[in-house]
Amino acid sequence: MNVIVEREKGLLELEKRIAELRTANESQPVDMAPEISALEQKYQEILRDVFGSLTPWEKVNMARHPGRPTSLDYIGRLDRFDELHGDRHFRDDHAVVGGFALLHGRPVVVIGQQRGRDTKENLRRNFGMVTPEGYRKVNRLAKLASHLGLPIVTFVDTKGADPGISSEEHAQSEAIARCLYEFTIARVPIVATIVGEGGSGGALALAIADTVIMLEHSVYSVASPEGCAAILWGDSTKAEEAASRLKLTAQDLERFGIVDEVVPEPLGGAHRDSSGSVTRVLAAIDAALGRLKALGPQKLVEERYRKYRRLGVWQTERREPIETSS
Amino acid sequence: MNVIVEREKGLLELEKRIAELRTANESQPVDMAPEISALEQKYQEILRDVFGSLTPWEKVNMARHPGRPTSLDYIGRLDRFDELHGDRHFRDDHAVVGGFALLHGRPVVVIGQQRGRDTKENLRRNFGMVTPEGYRKVNRLAKLASHLGLPIVTFVDTKGADPGISSEEHAQSEAIARCLYEFTIARVPIVATIVGEGGSGGALALAIADTVIMLEHSVYSVASPEGCAAILWGDSTKAEEAASRLKLTAQDLERFGIVDEVVPEPLGGAHRDSSGSVTRVLAAIDAALGRLKALGPQKLVEERYRKYRRLGVWQTERREPIETSS
Amino acid sequence: MPAPEWLRIRRSKEGGKSDAALWSKCPDCGDVLYRPELAENAYVCPKCDHHFRMSAYDRISTIVDGDFVEIGNDVLPGDPLEWVDRKTYPNKMQADREKSGLSEAVVCGFGTIANFDVALGVMDFHFRGGTMGTVVGERLALLFEAARQKKVPCIVFTASGGARMEEGMLALMQMAKTTATVTRFVEDGNFFVTVLTDPTTGGVSASFGFQADVIVAESKAMIGFAGRRVIEQTIRQKLPDQFQTAEFLLEKGHIDMVVGRRDLKATLVRLLEYAAGGRRESEKRA
Amino acid sequence: MPAPEWLRIRRSKEGGKSDAALWSKCPDCGDVLYRPELAENAYVCPKCDHHFRMSAYDRISTIVDGDFVEIGNDVLPGDPLEWVDRKTYPNKMQADREKSGLSEAVVCGFGTIANFDVALGVMDFHFRGGTMGTVVGERLALLFEAARQKKVPCIVFTASGGARMEEGMLALMQMAKTTATVTRFVEDGNFFVTVLTDPTTGGVSASFGFQADVIVAESKAMIGFAGRRVIEQTIRQKLPDQFQTAEFLLEKGHIDMVVGRRDLKATLVRLLEYAAGGRRESEKRA
């Protein structure tokens, strides 16, 4: 059960009542405007109360909210999109959607992880869990972008890579490892946005980027909280505790230098103003691409190297900085 | 039924009789040496008569002879061989064998198509018909060779690429097309040897090379004679006729500039002196590698380009040579 | 290179010879269609969307903006194997030349698509089943070389039964020859698109057909390496209808997109726009 | 870089502390084995060939010719998440340090193998299950960078449960960091070999583990992306024993070869010879 969805139930009731009152008020002799206004104020108060500050676990639930804009909501708002399918070998994985697009008039290759909103769509999209074939599609599209000189724009939204039998049989490790390799050497700008849940290596495979953007209430984690709890304590029901420890919020990750930019969400989450949220994210991506535009391919790859080369926290007696020259 | 095997049956009988006589002669008072010698002369005459000049169809059967040295017979005679397996994604195709090797002390990457000699081995090797996974192994090993600066040595022996359902489902066309691409741009010397049957694109996938060697009675054809007869005349039993038209012998192909060197076989075929045949082929490969050694990677790729760029016979009014500069 | 011969594109004359030829029966829905109208509709059945096979010049006229400069049409077939079966190879070729109005199974040249300069190669199944012999290979090689010189995108429409038997190994070697010119073209950073049309098999699908940056297939086109009959003979059972169709390949991840003929030009224009944009951006960044 | 600390390789001390620790029971055949003898036999059961997990220093001593120059051992863990569950992260680390005699889950450095100079990284499952946190990533990054400078082949023995939870996203980022240094090393034309030992999963297999030129796996090692238990929970059934073993992966085409521990050094020497030969030939041709 999604804790955010649960909370919204009460609020939805209130919203409905206010709307009804407003309609009724129009055809009534007695003006109830002041009462309605008071109710609305109350509603806003509750909203702030409920959503004003979210715990990590609440953010995990926000990231998984069924109404939250998914990759296709962003892709659908691009000026144009021409989907390219398949890994060229074996299958077209619908948990990844990719192709050519125009973003604010700028030609790019866009790649997004896609979960479903209902059972049928979730089956088709494998709950956004990408198989090796999907990662090979990603790899292929990244190479194509590099070949044509087109920037790569990715949308990350996955609990993690598909952990099924056939994914193991088709070398999931190799598929992800090759994505990391390709994104590291791609000679074009890369902007990745964590739009929902960013789960472990399966998310990172699309997120080695020159600029990493994250929505305010998205999460990005070394493992899903459930997975972490199972690994550490042999008890996946302790997910909430794991979430609180993992430092998986956008704010934490910006502090660590893993995320470059956090895009704010409306009070109550991106789905309360999907259109506005999508607009803000696309504007942030466009701005990032604008900044990266000036860098030549060598400089771009070098800067990307420096960025990932220095990530981490450790103690050392050395005083010299880590060597990063090529 | 293999026409060469059929003919050998009579000869085998004669061979056996001569051997028996020779043994008997040792423990007998009457010396039959002159009679045995006459018989042997007769035997040599028959041998020349039967195998002295082979029709294209006879050569097809020679190339398919179950006793003919296969890729592993050559690989087994290298100074050393360390097999590398798999396409990294899906399967290890046993119709292709490849790995690091030392050939006359020279480190190389060797890749060979491998058919079986008996039913069990043929099932394991899929009759030497390579699947997409096999071609992806070839491609991967060619890239590895190029990366490490090791020459590529291939042995071609296949009726053709595997025509099964799953091969189509796994993009056989793409797998072969990618091999052609990789062998064209590989920055290391490539020597290919047609040791048995070279059937269509499935053979060519291992045979774009700086030097193409062919055994005297091997065949190399745009399609198997059976396939050609089926395509042109809707009747695969007309294979013998197709063989006679296709110009698939080493001698024809040398004339066309498709094959650079023909290695002679003993009278009656390579299998009548497997060890000697293998020795001669390996010596020819070594000599070719020695010649190619002097060329830098750019020159090598440029020469390879020129070679394949000019193949074909056509009429034109143009007087200038085909442009081949890079 | 010699000066290219300039050619105005022309509609092929097929179907204009007799009254009977004015009508075609749709193999899918059985409707009898008036050919001039069918031609206006890009040879797509207005009733059931069946895509008839198109001649090379018809195809070119539906794709390019106007003029088309043909190259390589002075490259003409020889008879390297001195092939004879029921007919000689030159006799077969003569018959196909008359039937199709083509000098070989591919037409290559330069034109513009929505003002984008492109190199265009179009195979024609009506000439020897679109098989690739020396001339097809040589013309395409000239096309890729010239496109590389001009730094323009190259689009090739395939339609082929594979390598041409009557030219033997010289036909097979055209896989190597076209690949050689494709690799140079592509490795230089140019954009290569193939449009696989019905049918595309064997030596064409297994060389440049599947070496493109973007692989488009026309709706319901039959595409594969081995021919359907060969596979059926091997496995001794009938294959499902869907097998080896463009739609099947899309699901199996082999191709980028399936496009109906009437959307094809618009799709190609968009692809050219992306590639041109990439080139523009790269040049700015370099 | 600061002057490296020179270290003589040393046998790890585990098993030398009490009488009971002098004996180990083989989990495969049940035989009770005398540890000093087991150590002499490279920790392979003489009866059933079971490969016991090896400590990093034991491994190094079976591979390098003699001296081993450790690098990166001055890189020591922090506690970026200020992690606490039943214990604090620093406390867990302290316990593992004492238990294993290691400062972290990987030992990196330079040595020779049959006189070939090599960079060598060896993970140790006894320290936090070989999980990759910042220190593992940083030490390996230093190794790849130094190997690139020296132009020597790099061999990494993996043994890992994946990313280390207690360092959160900073642990995950080590996949990116190691990849960054691997790409530079490999794209420069150097030779990279991984030896996957039992077990290798998650963030390690899905980064440098499967980015090598040649991927060797030790006999019967368990190798995969998702852990066995995770998959079983997902599909709600038990997996066959063979699943995710080195031998299974060989059949599935994921890895180049499966090698028994006693043949491992000889195999690595041969691989180094091929690569050295290639480099020699290339330099002659250049």
Ligand SMILES: [Zn+2]
């Ligand atoms: Zn119709």
Ligand SMILES: [Zn+2]
């Ligand atoms: Zn045992």
